[in-house]
Amino acid sequence: MYRTTDGSELFVVDAHTHLWDASPENQLNKNGRGWIDCFYAYHKNLSPPDKVWTIEHYEKYSVNDMARDLFAEGYVDMAILQTTNLFDFYKTGFNPIERNAKFKQAYPDRVILNGSFDPRHGNDGPLGLSALRRAKQEYGIQGVKLYTAEWHGNSKGWKLTDPEAQPFFAECEKLGIKNIHIHKGPTIFPLNKDAFDVTDVDEVATNYQGLTFVIEHVGLPRLEDFCWIATQETNVWGGLAVAMPFIHSRPGYFAEIMANLLYWLGPDKLTFASDYALWTPGWLIDKFMAFELPDEVKAEYGVDLTMEVKAKILGLNAARLYGIDVDKKAAQLREAPVSISADDVSEERARLEPAI
C-alpha cells in the first residue's frame, strides 16, 4: 500500500516478479553464466548506485529477501510471479513454476502464481499440454508467461502463430487461463528476420478474443510496432517491466515512453512491474509517484500522468485483470502486515547455504 502525501492509499500490484536461481551450481553451461551476467548488467546500469546488489546475492536470493523487498519495504500488496524456465541454460531451470511456488506457499494471500507452456514440448514434455492442465489443477493458475525466445535443443525460439501453439491457446481459453503474458525477446526463428518482431501478437489476439495478451516490457525494443498493435486490439495490454527503471537514469526517455503509451493504449491497459529481482519496487514506486510529465510532452501528446492514472497503473488495472476485489483484499492484507527482520534473513541464508 502506498500512502500519498494527502493520506490516500493506493493498492499496489507488482505484475512481473521472479524467484530465480542462477547460482554457479545451477548453471548448466556458458549460456547460464551469460544470461545472469546480462541481467546483472541491466540491474547495475539502471539502478541508483545505493540499490545495486552484489552479483552473488543477485544470482540467488531467498523467499525472505523477496518478501522484505516487495511487501515490507516495497509498498507491494500483491505480486504476480512469472515463470522463466530456461531448462537449456540451468540444471533445474531459472525460475520455473515449482521454484516460484515456494513464494506462493509462504504468502498465499499476496501472491498470484502464473505458469507457462512451450508448444515444442508437445503433449507430454515438462511444458507440454498435460503439464499445463496439471498446473491449472495444482495451482489454479489464471495466467501464463511465454518466452518465445527460449532455446530448446536446436531450436532458438518459436512464434505465437506456429500451428503447434494453437492447441495451447485453445486449451488456455477452455481452462480459464485468460492472461497470456508474453516476453518478446530476440532470436526467433527464422533467424534472418527482425528478432523482436511483435506482429505475431496481432494475429493471436484477433483469434483468441477470450484471452488477454500482456506484452511485457511494452514491446521494447519495438515500441512503435507494439503501440500500433495494442491500439488495434482491445485485448492487448502493456507491462511496464524494464521501462520503469528509466525513470531514474533517463527520465526524459521515460516521459516520452509513458506519453506514447498513454496516447496509443490509454491508461486502462498498462501494469506496473519491477521485474524483480532485475530491480526492486520500492525506489521505482517512490520515483514514479514523484514523477510528472514535462509540460512540453503533455502538450504534444495531449495526455497526462495524473494521480488517477498512476493509481490505475500501480495496481487497479492488474487487479481488474486478475479479478481482485481491491477493497476486500486491502482490508484483509491490512490485518496481516509483513515484517521481515534481519534475523529472519540471516537464519534463512544459513539454512540455504551450509557453512563451509
Added chain:
Amino acid sequence: MSSTPIAPTHAALYAALDQVYDPELDAPLTRLGFIDEVVVDGGHVTVHYTVPTFLCAPNFVYLMSHDIRSELSQVPGVAAVTVLVRNNCAESEINAGVNAGKSFADTFPDETDGEGLEALRHTFTSKGFLARQDVLLRRLRQAGLDDARSLMLRLADLLVLGDDLFVQHLPGEAPLRLPLAAPDLEKYQHKRRKLGLAQAPEALLFTTLAGQPLHEVDLADYLRRSRSARLNIAFNTTLCEGMLRTQFRPEQAQRHDSIGDSLLTHAI
C-alpha cells in the same frame, strides 16, 4: 604505381569503420564505442569489437561483422581482414562464418527462410529515415518555420556552414539559422542516400519513404508513427551504450550521456 605495399594507416581504417552502422541504433560502431582494437600486421587487419548484450540477435551482429569486413577491405593497403566479435551467444559461428566469407544463411543453415539480411537492413534504414526526418522537422518548427512551409523546402534551400544549418525559407529574405543542426541534416541525408531518394537541388527535402510529397493534411498521423520510431531508436541506443559501459568499459561506467539524446528534441 609502386609495387611495394604500404601498410594502411589507423586513420584510414577508422574512417572506413565510421561507415559501419549498428543497423538498429542508426549510429556508427566507432561512436557507439563498440570497437575494442584494430591490429595491423602488414596488410592484414584484425578488428576486435564487443556487442552490448550476450543475447543480441545474431542477424544484427552478423550484419555488423560483415560490414566491417567489407568496408575495411576497400582501404588501400589492406590485403586481408579478420573480424572478431565478443559477448554474443553465437560469436563462434559468426566469427567463423564472416571470416570465411560465407553468407548468413550458409552460416546458420536451416535457421533462416532463405532470404538474405538485406530486407532486415531496409526495415531499419526506413525506421532511421522516419526518425531523422522527424528530428529535422522539429528543429525547423523550433526555429519558427511552420510545417506547410517546411514541406515545400527543396534541397537547394539548405546550406551548411560549420555546425549550423541555414534555411532559405522565403526568396529574398535572410535565411533562417538553425544552430548546431548541420549534423541533423547530414544524418537525414545519410538515410535518404541509402534509400536512393532524389539528390537533385530541386528535389523536395521532405518526402515519404517512397519519395512522394508529404501533404500537410496527413502530417499529424504520419508524425505520430515517426515520433515513436524516433523514441524507440533513442531508447535502444541509450540502453545498449549503458550495457556496454557497465560490463566492458569500467572507466566509463559513470558516464550518462548518450548519442541517442540527439533524437530527443526536448530537454532530457
